Amino acid sequence: MRGPFARALTGALGLVTAVAGVVAGAAPAAADSVVVGGSPAAITEAPWVVALSSRDRFGGTRAGQFCGGVVVAPTKVLTAAHCLGREVLGGQPWQLRDFSVIAGRASLRGQGGQEVRIADTWVNPDYDPTTNSGDLAVLTLAESLPESFVIKVAARGDAAENPGTAAEVYGWGDTSGNGSYASSLRSAHVQVLPDAACERAYPDGFGGVSYRKETMLCAGDPRGGRDACQGDSGGPLVARGVLVGLVSWGSGCGQAENPGVYTRVSTVLPERL
Template structure:
């Protein structure tokens, strides 16, 4: 089943993804990460400060996440925690003032699964809080990327209290299309053929990075860390002009 976490209002519910599967959530096969290594990392939370997705800082006022994380919410129902590797403490909490979901987001196919989040009070940059640059070109197959989050450490498992990271290689589009139907040029796949390392439930909306740039947003995939079921990410380079048009970043 494809893995995807969808939150509607104050309730979390599973949404049918491209082929009947569920969405990505937590990091499987990863290691503990310091927030100073990933100062762009945000925990996306509901009004009760409960984390359910990730996001990335792209300027002092804007973050980027997955549309399946933010559709169904009004801005005042969301918060983000910046500057902490702990999912439930530390850092600073910012109220969200605006959500922009991609107008062509398709909840069935997860095409254009990207959203922008504006915070009411700007992020104060320092060692643990910083914006990440956005990649504008394609990544070559086999390029190693890093995904971070507080999602499940195994399929169906609980989330992590501490930020985790895992390195996964980019999968050729043709190879990914053999594993899943509905792969488009706006998506990027990453993972090992043998499985064992992956994003999972709870990581949705979080960053996939390479070379210090944001290259993807955690979107969906098959069974977490299963063989021949890579994670699928919204490709940032494909949506670069959309991000600039809507946020000025």
């Protein structure tokens, strides 16, 4: 079994092989075919999904995409804190001259949509790269996106977080767990799982990380085959029309015994952005 993976691309040629404090071999999470086990998704049905991009850092083949994000206000995008780490970016976010989000575009090599520069970044001060707890960052855009791109964030204790709730995870990441990356947006049907499922899969001491229900949410398919994967980090987990999680980490992709772990946005996101 592979060690815990933070689910983001790093460097121009490969995957993150270690997240600070996480065992070597850990890689960013990816969802089914977009996400593992997923299918093509129309951006018109999920306009709040964006791709984080830097062609200078990651090359132009995939328009510089390395993580996902989600629009929660016209100038605010949520993503995973580990997507902004030195291991991924090779430095500080402000050092990427072309750091931007690609919005309103399903195909990374397609036309349309907007590429909006990132003016500022905020990383959750409670983020712990050793445990992956609090894995959330906020990007402030230099220009506003349409209100129609915004998705509502689940409130603390929202029924959308209840185990058994149907959910969708979105991204442009590895579709197989073997490095087959999607060039167009994909989504996968999963469900919110009981905290106990991830507590069993990731007990204390598991490669230096463990599941913490206060700041994490467990989701996947009890039978396996559907999950987020490398390249999907920071992308949204949506249930009942609201944002409940951000792709954060996991072991492997689409394994029934190792569900995906998401940042529980309702408890980690500050009340005021």
